[in-house]
Amino acid sequence: MTDSPNHVQRLRRLDACAVSDALDKLGLPGVVTHLAQRSSGPGGASRIAGRAVTMKVGPGQPPAGPPRHLGCSAIEQADSHSVIVVEQRSGVEAGCWGGLLTLGAKVRGVAGVIADGPLRDVDEAIAYEFPIYSRSLSARTARGRVVELGTQVPVTIGVGTGPGLGGEVLVNPGDYVLADRSAVIFIAAEQIEQVLEAAETIVAKEAAMAKAILAGTPMTQVMGGNYEHMLEKSI
Template identity: 60%
Template sequence: MIAPAEIVERLARVDCCALSDALDRLRIKGAVTHLPQRSGAGRIAGIAVTFRVAPGDPPPGPARHLGTTAIEASDSLSIIVVEQRSGVEAGCWGGLLTRGAINRGVVGVVADGPVRDIDEARELGFPIFTNKTTSFTARGRVVDQGTNIDVSIGDLTVSPGDYIVADNSAVIVVKPADVERVLAAAEDIAAREAAMIKSIEAGIPISEVMGGNYEHMLTEPMK
């Protein structure tokens, strides 16, 4: 059993295209391709803390602003994953939440739904991946429907504790039960591609480099 911190560290070294290829090799669904990086720079990897935003009544108990419970449940391995697919244009994340997340050591945010104050996140260098930005406040429009529950991004369900990797190609979601074999396959694919890069740089014709070995990368693990 590999410790979660070590898994996150290794995932962070593998780009999302290699991880997507690994998922294809293993016939596992886990890539979302329409959540571009809007702030911060570079790949992020971590463990999902989730919350959902929608119109209606908040859960029972003292009133809390959306996202604050998720931030307080997070640590330096956490990526906060937000579902705001209500159809109401209202921010599910904003500048004060970004500052609270930075203070907590949160790695970044992945949001399926509108995010506001994106310029502030850019100034702070905080990574946010989202399909929409807005100026509209959540106040009077949507509320936090629950933290660390299953949420949807794209056509995937993200559960708290899932592993998340995001870069400018995709957001990858890997279940804990699958992560070791997905990681091993992705590292194998990345190693093969690194060897191919060396061959190209050595002057070997690209048609030779990207021949049978490349075509079989998804079916034949490196021996």
């Protein structure tokens, strides 16, 4: 999966709030706020970024072929620039990611996992220092309850469209993913350059404001009209 020109590296230098502001400025969706961080990376690092390797999980029959446990194909197709994104919105309480998968992804060098569904074996994820965000936790196995319905297929992540719910986001394989303690954000591959440019501009402006605050400039002057109108398209 190619990444040119270094979009993942640039995304990793940004936080979710700056990218959320960039999406607002551009009138784009992508922010999901109900997926909690369950485990972090080495040293407690929470931020992950990469390109989506997607997996859809739910009741039914797996695709034809030799039997495989869910998640194995996703891990094999991922690398250090990948975030595995799982949809398990079936309503069945059954883990869509678990301890052995976490270990396999860790060994593979995968950046992290975003699971819109129940996470199993959370203590193992914490012990492995592997970043995972999920909708909920469960001890219930997937076996006999849900199966992998597809890998590298479009998935839907997010809850509803009401106030505070963040809305649903369609995520395609190869889209970009950023997550930290504030939110999980998805960016369509074809929009990544304009989103990065907008976010980097916002970060630079806020850095200048922070410098002014440290220099003693009054807050009302720093956070006046410029800040309030920063996300307008003409600014």
